[in-house]
Amino acid sequence: MNARTTRVLQCSAVLVAAGLVLTACGSSDDSSSSEKSPSFSGRGPITFAAAKDSSGVVQKVIDSWNEEHPKEKVTFIQLPADVNQQRQQMIQNAETKSDAYTVLWLDAVWTSEFAAHQWIDQLPAAQFPLDEMLKPVVETAKYRDNLYAVPHHSDGGVLYYRSDLLKKAGVSAAPTTWAQMQAACAKVAKLPEAEDMDCYAGQFQKYEGLTVNFSEAVNSAGGVITDANGKPNVDTPEAKKGLDFLVDSFKDGTIPKEAITYQEEEGRQAFQSGKLVFLRNWPYVYAQAEKSEVAGKFAVAPLPGLNGAGSSTLGGHNVALSSFAKNKATALDFMKFFTSQDSASTFLKDASMAPPYDSLYGDQAMVKQYPYLAALKESILNAVPRPQVVQYGDATSAIQQEAYAALNGDKSSAQALKDLQSELQKLATK
Amino acid sequence: MVDAKTPPDAAAVRPSGAAPRRAGRPAAPVRFRGGQKRATAGSGRMAALLVSPTLLVLTVVVLYPTIMALRESLYGAKGLDPETGFISDTEPFVGLQNYVDIFGEAGDRFWNAFWNTTFFTVVTVGLETVIGVAMALIMHKAFQGRALVRASILIPWAVPTAISGLLWRWIFNSDGIANALIGQQVLWTTEGFHAKIAVIIAEVWKTAPFIGLLVLAGLQVIGKEVYEAARMDGASPVRQFWHITLPLVKPALLVAVLFRCLDALRMFDLPYLLVGAQKNSVETLSMLAQNEASNVRFGPAAAYAVILFLYVFLIALGFVRLLGADVVGDGGTARKAKRKGRLRRAPAPGRAEVSA
Numbered sequence: 193m194n195a196r197t198t199r200v201l202q203c204s205a206v207l208v209a210a211g212l213v214l215t216a217c218g219s220s221d222d223s224s225s226s227e228k229s230p231s232f233s234g235r236g237p238i239t240f241a242a243a244k245d246s247s248g249v250v251q252k253v254i255d256s257w258n259e260e261h262p263k264e265k266v267t268f269i270q271l272p273a274d275v276n277q278q279r280q281q282m283i284q285n286a287e288t289k290s291d292a293y294t295v296l297w298l299d300a301v302w303t304s305e306f307a308a309h310q311w312i313d314q315l316p317a318a319q320f321p322l323d324e325m326l327k328p329v330v331e332t333a334k335y336r337d338n339l340y341a342v343p344h345h346s347d348g349g350v351l352y353y354r355s356d357l358l359k360k361a362g363v364s365a366a367p368t369t370w371a372q373m374q375a376a377c378a379k380v381a382k383l384p385e386a387e388d389m390d391c392y393a394g395q396f397q398k399y400e401g402l403t404v405n406f407s408e409a410v411n412s413a414g415g416v417i418t419d420a421n422g423k424p425n426v427d428t429p430e431a432k433k434g435l436d437f438l439v440d441s442f443k444d445g446t447i448p449k450e451a452i453t454y455q456e457e458e459g460r461q462a463f464q465s466g467k468l469v470f471l472r473n474w475p476y477v478y479a480q481a482e483k484s485e486v487a488g489k490f491a492v493a494p495l496p497g498l499n500g501a502g503s504s505t506l507g508g509h510n511v512a513l514s515s516f517a518k519n520k521a522t523a524l525d526f527m528k529f530f531t532s533q534d535s536a537s538t539f540l541k542d543a544s545m546a547p548p549y550d551s552l553y554g555d556q557a558m559v560k561q562y563p564y565l566a567a568l569k570e571s572i573l574n575a576v577p578r579p580q581v582v583q584y585g586d587a588t589s590a591i592q593q594e595a596y597a598a599l600n601g602d603k604s605s606a607q608a609l610k611d612l613q614s615e616l617q618k619l620a621t622k
Numbered sequence: 623m624v625d626a627k628t629p630p631d632a633a634a635v636r637p638s639g640a641a642p643r644r645a646g647r648p649a650a651p652v653r654f655r656g657g658q659k660r661a662t663a664g665s666g667r668m669a670a671l672l673v674s675p676t677l678l679v680l681t682v683v684v685l686y687p688t689i690m691a692l693r694e695s696l697y698g699a700k701g702l703d704p705e706t707g708f709i710s711d712t713e714p715f716v717g718l719q720n721y722v723d724i725f726g727e728a729g730d731r732f733w734n735a736f737w738n739t740t741f742f743t744v745v746t747v748g749l750e751t752v753i754g755v756a757m758a759l760i761m762h763k764a765f766q767g768r769a770l771v772r773a774s775i776l777i778p779w780a781v782p783t784a785i786s787g788l789l790w791r792w793i794f795n796s797d798g799i800a801n802a803l804i805g806q807q808v809l810w811t812t813e814g815f816h817a818k819i820a821v822i823i824a825e826v827w828k829t830a831p832f833i834g835l836l837v838l839a840g841l842q843v844i845g846k847e848v849y850e851a852a853r854m855d856g857a858s859p860v861r862q863f864w865h866i867t868l869p870l871v872k873p874a875l876l877v878a879v880l881f882r883c884l885d886a887l888r889m890f891d892l893p894y895l896l897v898g899a900q901k902n903s904v905e906t907l908s909m910l911a912q913n914e915a916s917n918v919r920f921g922p923a924a925a926y927a928v929i930l931f932l933y934v935f936l937i938a939l940g941f942v943r944l945l946g947a948d949v950v951g952d953g954g955t956a957r958k959a960k961r962k963g964r965l966r967r968a969p970a971p972g973r974a975e976v977s978a
Contacts, residue, residue: 279916308709309708398898398900398901450797452809453795458795582709585916586917592900593900596813
């Protein structure tokens with residue numbers, strides 16, 4: 193027995209030693225590569241890593257590039273449809289300093305994080321037609337006033353409403369304030385066909401959508417989450433008015449109780465089955481609602497606010513260049529091509545992706561195809577980006593945590609904002 | 623390691639008398655203990671040579687990641703340089719700070735996750751054991767349509783957890799079947815105790831068949847004559863269950879419960895999909911570690927993972943030492959006495975062979 197124990201011990205000692213040697217090997221290459229200034233040199237095949245594309249339009253645009261550049265072909269790497277998994281895979285790629293992904297399709301809120309970690313290269317702003325793009329959209333591609341990505345498509349929240357019912361109830365125009373919206377609901381509620389309907393819903397489940405809806409409420413009431421210098425400043429009377437709108441709406445039934453479980457899809461289904469008069473959602477809903485039983489009975493308006501038009505947050509994606517990639521000259525050319533006005537118009541036409549280019553919103557053919565474009569443009573122009581912080585994951589968790597507690601009635605809105613402020617401050621000093 | 627040492631010399635000395643052993647029994651039980659046959663230096667070296675590929679693979683796939691995780695847990699998150707706005711390249715070495723933090727102010731979330739994990743494990747495994755044993759008893763009975771019942775009981779186990787998580791999310795939707803059945807609107811996927819209940823129901827539905835399956839295997843090796851004798855003595859079915867079925871099926875049941883405990887302690891996908899990430903009511907240790915890692919704080923994530931590992935390890939050790947669960951099928955120290963007796967006698971029919 194004793195002899196065996198010693199042998200076991202010896203074996204494990206050897207194993208541990210072997211493990212340590214391996215560990216040492218694994219960590220030694222950490223220090224080697226630390227080039228700072230991007231050079232954009234090298235031509236040849238590159239890759240483009242983006243979310244799974246069900247419309248096929250991304251491949252179509254890449255194909256047209258490949259036809260013209262047979263020696264600098266782009267391979268489309270499809271990442272999972274889930275945003276968190278996309279981010280995960282891109283981070284893994286960056287942490288291992290792999291050159292597998294050249295051009296990255298980044299969610300607009302990831303720019304700061306990726307730039308601060310130096311996972312993406314700073315880009316020459318002069319080489320991209322940023323002046324022709326909507327200003328708030330360009331802001332999402334910057335970190336500390338330097339350009340780290342190029343806007344590819346944008347997205348803003350809009351208000352869907354039942355134009356047929358509003359008309360019947362004698363409300364002539366879409367509401368521009370929350371009070372008008374509630375008044376319109378009160379009138380609609382008197383109609384016999386609106387008996388079981390609820391007034392308003394957005395996305396209030398505890399996930400990224402709640403961060404969006406909370407930010408919009410705060411911004412639409414004149415508050416901010418982070419100020420112009422990036423400092424958290426959410427414990428203000430304005431922000432409280434914004435949060436109170438949501439909290440009180442839940443209390444008085446303006447927002448149905450079950451909306452606390454709604455993500456985009458649940459809200460869309462409720463609206464389409466005629467349960468809601470007003471719905472805050474993204475433009476993608478338009479095409480689907482046109483095929484449902486509310487087809488022709490609804491219209492789109494910019495988001496309402498406390499004292500006038502509200503402000504949306506910005507969705508959308510930017511393209512960025514991985515710091516660890518090869519053939520960066522080709523990559524830069526491809527990024528220019530991919531974000532050009534021509535490409536943007538294809539993406540709008542085939543996949544209803546809102547373009548960053550101002551002029552496309554006035555294009556008659558496009559307006560005919562997407563009647564909501566005017567409302568969307570206004571929404572994007574009034575938009576405030578979600579907090580641009582490096583630890584965006586932590587910031588959005590903190591926002592969800594506190595906003596959810598307030599909506600659920602676990603905390604007063606004042607307390608929730610106070611706690612949120614201190615949480616965000618802790619993050620800022622980390 | 624100890625195991626792997628036996629085959630070479632065992633094969634060399636094993637007499638042809640191995641033939642009468644029952645078919646399907648693994649070769650492992652025949653072992654030489656107490657220095658009956660000391661390995662010579664030469665055969666020892668041969669043995670080391672033969673097992674070295676296994677050890678190498680184990681080193682690469684088990685030991686290396688474990689050591690890396692331990693090492694990583696001693697590092698903190700990368701800091702942000704306020705001047706340049708860039709995150710530093712290297713993670714600072716913080717020693718045991720990640721572990722110390724758990725007992726500090728920031729530990730609330732950890733302890734919440736810890737208790738959730740423990741609560742889920744105790745409640746789900748408890749319910750699964752009761753329901754699983756009941757299922758096994760039903761599956762074991764001979765009646766018409768038995769094959770159909772057996773198959774249908776096993777379906778939940780065959781459905782991937784990710785899918786069943788989505789299925790249950792529809793059931794627990796605000797307009798879902800669950801609310802239609804109970805006749806009032808419970809918002810299951812919001813924070814609160816009802817979210818825990820939703821997870822428990824889905825988890826028990828999914829994994830009770832696992833225990834049922836393993837217990838069924840145990841039931842099938844109990845001899846009919848034992849029950850006949852009990853009936854002769856006038857034992858009621860309830861008494862038969864408590865005094866015959868349960869003790870004889872205990873080895874199989876313990877292994878099943880042990881596996882379920884280890885599984886439940888690692889619970890991740892079901893609450894993640896059914897209720898959602900970062901919900902305090904259902905956040906488990908695995909979810910917490912995943913969340914930290916996804917926010918690029920690998921140090922704390924590794925520390926949580928290491929603690930979970932130790933927790934799982936202690937539970938497994940407790941099962942093996944205190945309750946005598948026989949996991950590998952070769953009998954730990956707790957069963958040695960029994961085994962020696964059995965080697966001398968004819969093979970006893972009462973033991974379930976469960977190995978995974």
